[in-house]
Amino acid sequence: MMLELSEVDVHYGAIHALKGVSFKVDDGEIVTLIGANGAGKTTTLRAVSGMLKPSAGQIRYAGAEVGGWKPHKLVAKGLCHAPEGRGIFPNLTITENLRLGAFLRRDEDAIRADLDKGLTLFPRLRERATQMAGTLSGGEQQMLAIARALMARPKLLLLDEPSLGLAPTIVETIFNIIQEINKQGVTILLVEQNAHLALGIANHGYVLETGTVVQTGTGAELLRSPEVRKAYLGE
Amino acid sequence: MIELFQHIVDGVSLGAIYALIALGYTMVYGVLKLINFAHGDVFMLGAMIGWYASARWTSESASPSIFGSIWVTVLAMVFCGVIGFVIERLAYRPLRAAPKINSLITAIGVSFFLEYGGQYLFGPNPRAFGVLPHRPPLSLAGISIGYVDLVTILTSIVLMIVLQRIVFHTRMGIAMRAVSWNPSVAALMGVNIDLVISFTFVLGSVLAAVAGVLYASKYPSVHPLMGLMPGLKAFVAAVLGGIGNVPGAMLGGLLLGLAEQLVSGYTSSSWRDAVAFGILILILLIKPSGLLGRGEAEKV
């Protein structure tokens, strides 16, 4: 078991954003959380990566209870989060952004090799390696965010709406790369509003509604489910 | 013409000191979005430690040796570094999640604490300061460069090159710039935010200590309220350059020192202090983001 949440609650002040969320992610899987805007998908990822402290419940990652750990401790354990809105650093160059992804690593030779690998995965980044990341287009920024997360050599990668605001062809490229990354052994927890795409590549899916898991199944099962089709696939 | 060059030399020397202090304001603002009003008092403490150290290790009449000066300065740097670390740890860290106004009020409280604590321990009266060796001024084509000014300019150049390297070419520097853009995303990269903030306070305080020793050597006296005016002016310098911007603080300090020296040289020295506040008002009216500050375009 890579990750397991049981009965996790998260509050923003008086707002009760997650109410007893439970789910699990097995080694090597792609698991997706789908749900409407405001359902609590981002909040769930933030709780897992340590940006938010759960007010109740347990989060187990790689065999340890990690609820309330600081994010940098979790990164050191191989848990990486590419946040909503990409979170690239526009005031740093593309190379500096990528190097920041490897912040906790000391193996300079391997870092350089991974940097090269990342730029090979996303050739459009290589052309602009020394430019400020703020000059990239939205799709390129998303590529940078993913490439940067890989620089940490994650075991578990959290991706928050990687398709948001991107043209369909770029979305397709990014989803192909997500599958490619997964094939290389990285477990993936994917948050998406684009339920069709996400369920299409996921081993398992969970449907969130106002802070609660209301449905679960394999990607294929959820794609066939009448409730899901009605609520998230526009049928 | 010679008079102009003379003012420029004096202005650069004064501006270098402002720049050293301004760097602390701007770096702390960068990572914490806080104006650390106690920073001018850390500068004062640097001078004060310099005074204690030199009173202890050098004799009154003899000219101190170069090694003595370096030793005294290093001691002031270490002491202020520790003070900066402690101030952040005790005063600001517990308020990190609270509204910014709380930290701002606390900063003013810390400033009063250091000023009046200083008066209690040191006494309110200025004391003579002689850390640098006594040397005659250098004469260059009619311009006289005081030994203190020469040391100030050279020291500042070296420190700014070192700082530039730290900020733009080390892991910690990249982390500082990342934290200043977005601390929570920086944490997702594995950056320990607390460590970066502590490091920033220590770095700024160490520079302020050097500035304190140099300033006290230039106007050879030390007293517990000496940080007030230079502190405020360095803050203006940081705003002028663009608060949060490291090269901006260097530029802002230099320009402010020059402006002050030229205005007081060609009109009357009673205008000296008005210059800084005139510049502050102008920059806030014309370009609030400062000369090198992030423009609107860069933010999106």
Ligand SMILES: Nc1ncnc2c1ncn2[C@@H]1O[C@H](COP(=O)(O)OP(=O)(O)O)[C@@H](O)[C@H]1O
């Ligand atoms: N920083 C915040 N402060 C207060 N409420 C928040 C904050 N972030 C999210 N929320 C609330 O928490 C709920 C879940 O939000 P979020 O996790 O962002 O949803 P999703 O990612 O599924 O769109 C929403 O009701 C939202 O308004």
Ligand SMILES: [Mg+2]
């Ligand atoms: Mg979201």
